[in-house]
Amino acid sequence: MPELPEVETVTRSLGPLVGRRVVVAEFRNLRILRGGDPERMAASIEGRRIGAIQRYGKFIVITLREGGYLLIHLGMTGRLLLGGAVGKHTHAVFTFDRGALLFDDSRQFGSIQFSQEFPARVARLGPEPLEVKFDDFAAALKRRKTRIKALLLNQTFVRGIGNIYADEALFRAGIHPLAVASRLNAARARRLYDAIAEVLTEAIDAGGSSISDYVDAQGRKGFFQFSHRVYQRTGEGCVVCGTAIRRILVVQRSSHFCPRCQRR
DNA sequence: ATCGGTACCTGCACGC
DNA sequence: TGCGTGCAGGTACCGA
Numbered sequence: 001m002p003e004l005p006e007v008e009t010v011t012r013s014l015g016p017l018v019g020r021r022v023v024v025a026e027f028r029n030l031r032i033l034r035g036g037d038p039e040r041m042a043a044s045i046e047g048r049r050i051g052a053i054q055r056y057g058k059f060i061v062i063t064l065r066e067g068g069y070l071l072i073h074l075g076m077t078g079r080l081l082l083g084g085a086v087g088k089h090t091h092a093v094f095t096f097d098r099g100a101l102l103f104d105d106s107r108q109f110g111s112i113q114f115s116q117e118f119p120a121r122v123a124r125l126g127p128e129p130l131e132v133k134f135d136d137f138a139a140a141l142k143r144r145k146t147r148i149k150a151l152l153l154n155q156t157f158v159r160g161i162g163n164i165y166a167d168e169a170l171f172r173a174g175i176h177p178l179a180v181a182s183r184l185n186a187a188r189a190r191r192l193y194d195a196i197a198e199v200l201t202e203a204i205d206a207g208g209s210s211i212s213d214y215v216d217a218q219g220r221k222g223f224f225q226f227s228h229r230v231y232q233r234t235g236e237g238c239v240v241c242g243t244a245i246r247r248i249l250v251v252q253r254s255s256h257f258c259p260r261c262q263r264r
Numbered sequence: 265a266t267c268g269g270t271a272c273c274t275g276c277a278c279g280c
Numbered sequence: 281t282g283c284g285t286g287c288a289g290g291t292a293c294c295g296a
Contacts, residue, residue, distance in 0.1 A: 075290045107273045
């Protein structure tokens with residue numbers, strides 16, 4: 001489900017929570033908790049009010065007005081829902097003075113963490129792809145010998161790009177997923193930089209990609225999946241040249257590309 | 265220091 | 281109908 005555009009959409013849809021006071025924090029599955037026992041965590045959260053709700057890459061950081069931070073990652077299948085029924089995969093429930101927030105995650109790759117200080121996991125991330133300067137992006141590319149697809153997925157390089165948007169950006173830039181990052185010339189670096197900004201902006205405007213069951217906190221689906229040009233289109237014709245889209249594995253992840261538009 | 269492979273979990277589509 | 285296989289938006293950890 002959630003890469004930068006989806007997490008951005010979810011974060012925006014959490015707006016109604018700002019100013020609400022947490023009455024009860026209930027953790028029903030401890031696997032998704034990071035650091036610390038559930039009782040102490042709940043005690044730290046209960047009674048505090050929601051301040052800013054911000055996205056850093058694929059992380060959501062909720063600042064509590066009386067101190068502390070709630071860090072939420074949606075993993076592959078995590079959802080945050082404003083209200084609704086507790087289900088089989090509901091792992092946390094936050095009840096507010098008005099309304100409730102449920103954390104649902106069938107694969108349990110997501111996580112919730114409380115920390116008094118600004119979370120180190122977020123501090124370690126690379127820059128936002130929509131904020132990084134081209135010169136810094138190009139210079140960082142030059143320093144890395146790994147394949148470009150792997151690098152785009154590396155959250156310490158840029159934060160927020162996942163498998164869908166890596167493939168879509170590489171297609172728009174005409175770059176093969178196995179191209180070596182340090183060997184991309186300035187023109188190709190520029191095309192990639194622009195393609196990343198373009199695809200992420202379009203996807204945010206579309207409310208993200210709803211591949212299976214992704215919805216924002218108010219249950220709304222995104223529709224950027226209808227604009228995917230290569231992702232999960234293996235065997236279908238390229239929208240530019242008609243050549244069949246191919247799928248290969250790069251660092252154990254599916255990579256979809258057009259063998260004609262994205263030459264090595 | 266950087267890189268690639270693997271583990272972590274559940275659900276679904278598919279072929280037999 | 282059921283069973284096995286492969287695949288799925290994620291990160292963290294391990295060894296080379």
